[in-house]
Amino acid sequence: xxxxxxxxxxxKKPGESLKISCKGSGDTFTTYWIGWVRQMPGKGLEWxxxxxxxxxxxxxxxxxxxxxTISADKSISTAYLQWSSLKASDTAMYYxxxxxxxxxxxxxxxxxxxxxxx
Amino acid sequence: xxxxxxxxxxxxxSPGERATLSCRASQYIGFNFAWYQQKxxxxxxxxxxxxxxRATGVPVRFSGSGSGTEFSLTITGLQxxxxxxxxxxxxxxxxxxxxxxxxxxx
Numbered sequence: 001x002x003x004x005x006x007x008x009x010x011x012k013k014p015g016e017s018l019k020i021s022c023k024g025s026g027d028t029f030t031t032y033w034i035g036w037v038r039q040m041p042g043k044g045l046e047w048x049x050x051x052x053x054x055x056x057x058x059x060x061x062x063x064x065x066x067x068x069t070i071s072a073d074k075s076i077s078t079a080y081l082q083w084s085s086l087k088a089s090d091t092a093m094y095y096x097x098x099x100x101x102x103x104x105x106x107x108x109x110x111x112x113x114x115x116x117x118x
Numbered sequence: 119x120x121x122x123x124x125x126x127x128x129x130x131x132s133p134g135e136r137a138t139l140s141c142r143a144s145q146y147i148g149f150n151f152a153w154y155q156q157k158x159x160x161x162x163x164x165x166x167x168x169x170x171x172r173a174t175g176v177p178v179r180f181s182g183s184g185s186g187t188e189f190s191l192t193i194t195g196l197q198x199x200x201x202x203x204x205x206x207x208x209x210x211x212x213x214x215x216x217x218x219x220x221x222x223x224x
Contacts, residue, residue: 103209104152
């Protein structure tokens with residue numbers, strides 16, 4: 001069974017850096033795009049960006065370009081989402097998801113809750 | 119950026135009834151469209167892709183239709199486990215975008 005397993009919840013202070021991870025199984029990281037989705041407390045889904053681990057081709061939403069960095073290490077089947085300087089407004093659940101062959105997100109990670117508070 | 123607009127924001131229905139959710143894209147997206155279901159405390163789950171194809175394991179009471187800019191999700195014979203929030207998404211253009219969600223409640 002193909003799975004995406006995300007790193008655990010994080011509590012950080014404003015201005016701190018953070019890198020969360022999403023580890024896949026099978027051929028996921030050589031054949032598929034891996035995307036990141038934000039869900040702020042009580043709100044809807046927001047598409048942050050996506051990476052093709054095979055060649056590191058990356059696309060960002062204009063709303064998040066420059067605020068986050070998406071990367072991947074295909075040798076260990078892991079994608080990353082990182083911030084260099086967190087803000088309180090980054091507090092949210094972050095999901096990684098596999099973009100299937102038809103373009104939709106067919107497999108999702110369990111989510112990583114990021115809390116930024118002084 | 120393509121804007122996805124869902125309606126209504128909240129839909130109140132009774133078990134056994136039929137629910138119809140709508141989603142409109144701000145520009146033509148063909149059939150590059152998906153529906154997701156999300157329950158509290160869980161990640162989203164893919165229900166429908168390519169506008170009308172049910173994902174693996176999705177019950178037949180869920181059906182999707184539409185193309186171009188207008189799409190709908192119909193749930194016939196609502197069951198208790200169907201009360202959730204539903205999101206639409208376009209994957210025709212970068213960036214991919216989601217609708218704001220429709221909450222289906224009793």
